[in-house]
Amino acid sequence: EAQVTQNPRYLITVTGKKLTVTCSQNMNHEYMSWYRQDPGLGLRQIYYSMNVEVTDKGDVPEGYKVSRKEKRNFPLILESPSPNQTSLYFCATQRRSNSPLHFGNGTRLTVT
Amino acid sequence: EDQVTQSPEALRLQEGESSSLNCSYTVSGLRGLFWYRQDPGKGPEFLFTLYSAGEEKEKERLKATLTKKESFLHITAPKPEDSATYLCAVQEHSGAGSYQLTFGKGTKLSVIP
Numbered sequence: 001e002a003q004v005t006q007n008p009r010y011l012i013t014v015t016g017k018k019l020t021v022t023c024s025q026n027m028n029h030e031y032m033s034w035y036r037q038d039p040g041l042g043l044r045q046i047y048y049s050m051n052v053e054v055t056d057k058g059d060v061p062e063g064y065k066v067s068r069k070e071k072r073n074f075p076l077i078l079e080s081p082s083p084n085q086t087s088l089y090f091c092a093t094q095r096r097s098n099s100p101l102h103f104g105n106g107t108r109l110t111v112t
Numbered sequence: 113e114d115q116v117t118q119s120p121e122a123l124r125l126q127e128g129e130s131s132s133l134n135c136s137y138t139v140s141g142l143r144g145l146f147w148y149r150q151d152p153g154k155g156p157e158f159l160f161t162l163y164s165a166g167e168e169k170e171k172e173r174l175k176a177t178l179t180k181k182e183s184f185l186h187i188t189a190p191k192p193e194d195s196a197t198y199l200c201a202v203q204e205h206s207g208a209g210s211y212q213l214t215f216g217k218g219t220k221l222s223v224i225p
Binding site for chain 1: 143146148153154155156157158201211213217
């Protein structure tokens with residue numbers, strides 16, 4: 001079964017404590033991306049990756065890091081989380097740049 | 113100014129009452145328009161892609177259409193299980209082989225039995 005798997009599903013942490021949200025896909029898709037979803041603001045792209053070792057900033061990259069060392073994995077790193085990063089995060093994959101996105105089931109992050 | 117605007121923000125329908133959701137966009141070079149369905153607590157699920165004005169796609173009770181400025185998602189004789197938030201996303205041409213995908217804020221549809 002084609003899957004995009006994010007972990008954890010829920011995370012509560014404190015300001016400044018580094019965290020990583022993992023994303024893994026089994027569809028051999030070239031493109032992967034991270035989005036955050038906030039009430040009234042919709043889905044906004046944080047970072048995307050076109051292939052292994054190739055990443056680029058999206059609309060709201062500040063405070064986030066990513067890496068793409070393997071095709072199947074695309075972790076999202078928050079080096080020093082702040083309360084304004086409390087949000088619902090989605091990882092997504094695409095076969096090609098104009099293909100539909102396949103989303104994971106999300107990670108709800110709360111930073112206190 | 114938002115590049116992708118969805119209306120209405122919320123819509124309540126009686127079961128069987130057909131209606132349409134709107135997605136208007138202002139991007140200069142449309143590469144594709146996507147419709148997604150999102151259930152509470154889940155990631156968006158792909159419904160349709162439209163690439164050029166005049167194109168239509170259908171799936172069960174849903175039909176998506178596209179003009180040069182907007183797209184409609186028509187829902188015919190909806191059922192309670194069609195209740196969800198429907199998202200529209202527009203992809204535009206940008207330089208150097210990269211792409212820009214912009215989501216609307218969504219329309220929350222509730223279908224009452």
